[in-house]
Amino acid sequence: MEAIFEKWEDILQTVKEEHEITQISFDTWLKPLEICTVDDHKLYILVPEEMNITGLKYITRRYELPLKVTIAEMTGIEYELVFVLPEEAKKLKTSPKKQPVTSELAERSNLNPSYTFDTFVVGSNNRFAQSASLAVAESPGEAYNPLYIYGGPGLGKTHLMHSIGNFILEQNPDLRVLYVTSEEFTNEVIESIRTGNATAMTKLREKYRTVDVLMIDDIQFIIGKESTQEEFFHTFNVLHAAGKQIILTSDKPPKEMETLEERIQSRFEWGLMADIGVPDYETRMAILRRKVEADEMDLSDDILNYIATNIKSNIRELEGALNKLLAYSNLVKTEITMDIAMKELQNIITPDKPKEITPQLIIEVVSEHCQISLEQMISKNRSSAVARPRQIAMYLCKNMTNIPLESIGKLLGGRDHTTIMHGVNKITEEYETNENTRTLIETIKKKINPN
Numbered sequence: 001m002e003a004i005f006e007k008w009e010d011i012l013q014t015v016k017e018e019h020e021i022t023q024i025s026f027d028t029w030l031k032p033l034e035i036c037t038v039d040d041h042k043l044y045i046l047v048p049e050e051m052n053i054t055g056l057k058y059i060t061r062r063y064e065l066p067l068k069v070t071i072a073e074m075t076g077i078e079y080e081l082v083f084v085l086p087e088e089a090k091k092l093k094t095s096p097k098k099q100p101v102t103s104e105l106a107e108r109s110n111l112n113p114s115y116t117f118d119t120f121v122v123g124s125n126n127r128f129a130q131s132a133s134l135a136v137a138e139s140p141g142e143a144y145n146p147l148y149i150y151g152g153p154g155l156g157k158t159h160l161m162h163s164i165g166n167f168i169l170e171q172n173p174d175l176r177v178l179y180v181t182s183e184e185f186t187n188e189v190i191e192s193i194r195t196g197n198a199t200a201m202t203k204l205r206e207k208y209r210t211v212d213v214l215m216i217d218d219i220q221f222i223i224g225k226e227s228t229q230e231e232f233f234h235t236f237n238v239l240h241a242a243g244k245q246i247i248l249t250s251d252k253p254p255k256e257m258e259t260l261e262e263r264i265q266s267r268f269e270w271g272l273m274a275d276i277g278v279p280d281y282e283t284r285m286a287i288l289r290r291k292v293e294a295d296e297m298d299l300s301d302d303i304l305n306y307i308a309t310n311i312k313s314n315i316r317e318l319e320g321a322l323n324k325l326l327a328y329s330n331l332v333k334t335e336i337t338m339d340i341a342m343k344e345l346q347n348i349i350t351p352d353k354p355k356e357i358t359p360q361l362i363i364e365v366v367s368e369h370c371q372i373s374l375e376q377m378i379s380k381n382r383s384s385a386v387a388r389p390r391q392i393a394m395y396l397c398k399n400m401t402n403i404p405l406e407s408i409g410k411l412l413g414g415r416d417h418t419t420i421m422h423g424v425n426k427i428t429e430e431y432e433t434n435e436n437t438r439t440l441i442e443t444i445k446k447k448i449n450p451n
């Protein structure tokens with residue numbers, strides 16, 4: 001604990017040098033910072049009163065990460081940094097932990113209080129999405145509207161969305177924030193249509209069109225659901241025109257949602273689109289460390305390294321591995337060694353066996369990505385909404401496996417060699433000439449083979 005106090009000046013200087021911070025910026029933002037107190041691995045840093053909350057937010061945004069990295073390098077300890085103004089600093093001894101928002105409005109918002117910016121580890125894969133989210137949280141309805149966050153499964157889209165909501169409510173508990181999954185939204189639309197009375201529809205509209213911040217998770221699932229799309233379209237227009245914030249997440253960018261109505265697709269692009277990619281090794285380690293700390297687990301760095309090296313493309317799976325070890329240690333009450341970890345995680349981690357790329361896997365991934373059922377993929381349906389994903393699957397099977405064209409044809413509904421060749425050639429030509437097709441193919445390829 002003492003080391004950090006002694007090294008504070010050096011730490012600030014190192015941040016300045018390593019990040020080429022100008023003297024004026026250094027004197028303005030970094031030099032006045034002082035350590036307030038250390039509580040476990042939480043480092044409270046005092047921000048001078050005159051900087052007020054705006055300066056505090058700016059320092060957090062701009063300097064938290066450089067400070068954190070340098071502190072970890074120079075003290076060997078990963079601190080969580082908390083910037084505080086003098087007024088808040090006074091309360092620290094009695095209540096160092098932030099109280100969760102508990103107002104009635106907050107409860108109705110459906111937010112998970114543990115998904116906050118504080119618990120979100122920032123790395124190169126999500127830095128843009130995180131800063132865009134913070135900007136939206138700081139000035140809802142003004143910064144970017146809508147904010148559209150997209151990326152693969154388990155990469156933190158929902159976490160970021162909740163962080164925005166929690167931040168907004170913390171700053172302004174009177175705002176009406178509402179989080180729903182697109183499945184919940186769809187079910188409510190269906191239910192109000194099913195009851196067939198005007199009151200149900202009015203209630204639904206009242207609920208969604210009077211909020212200050214509307215968040216819909218996994219918006220891709222409204223594709224193909226006409227009434228839901230229609231309701232969403234009007235809700236979007238009403239809220240947007242009134243300057244209310246809309247935040248959406250999806251597994252892909254709007255331009256890849258080919259079967260989504262054009263008018264909705266274009267609205268998604270009105271504001272800011274931010275993608276979250278697969279985390280690099282350092283970010284995966286940082287996420288593991290944070291969780292180990294939060295759960296007060298005792299795991300060696302070797303074990304964390306083993307997990308981070310072998311689980312690369314999904315943070316939910318990364319956490320799942322830790323949860324498995326946590327459950328084991330609670331049950332058996334023994335220290336987790338590397339051997340135990342490897343044995344316990346053998347169903348999750350198969351280090352020497354990368355997932356085999358089979359035509360079945362390719363067809364499944366394409367069908368999921370393009371929101372076309374497996375039945376449609378192999379059906380006789382030749383409408384472009386179905387034929388195109390099918391041709392993409394043909395192209396990928398040809399390029400990613402050694403399976404003969406005849407076998408690909410058999411798997412895709414008993415089609416002959418010429419049909420498969422035609423599909424492959426068509427997508428090959430598009431891949432070479434059309435940037436959207438290229439992006440689409442590369443995204444699907446990454447889903448098939450993330451390594």
Ligand SMILES: Nc1ncnc2c1ncn2[C@@H]1O[C@H](COP(=O)(O)OP(=O)(O)OP(=O)(O)O)[C@@H](O)[C@H]1O
Pocket residue numbers: 115119120121122126151152153154155156157158159160251287315316319
């Ligand atoms: N950068 C991060 N820092 C800390 N935890 C993270 C981070 N990213 C993801 N997680 C954790 O990983 C888990 C999965 O994240 P989340 O549910 O937000 O993913 P998602 O992108 O919404 O996935 P899906 O598309 O499958 O719904 C959550 O427990 C979340 O807290």
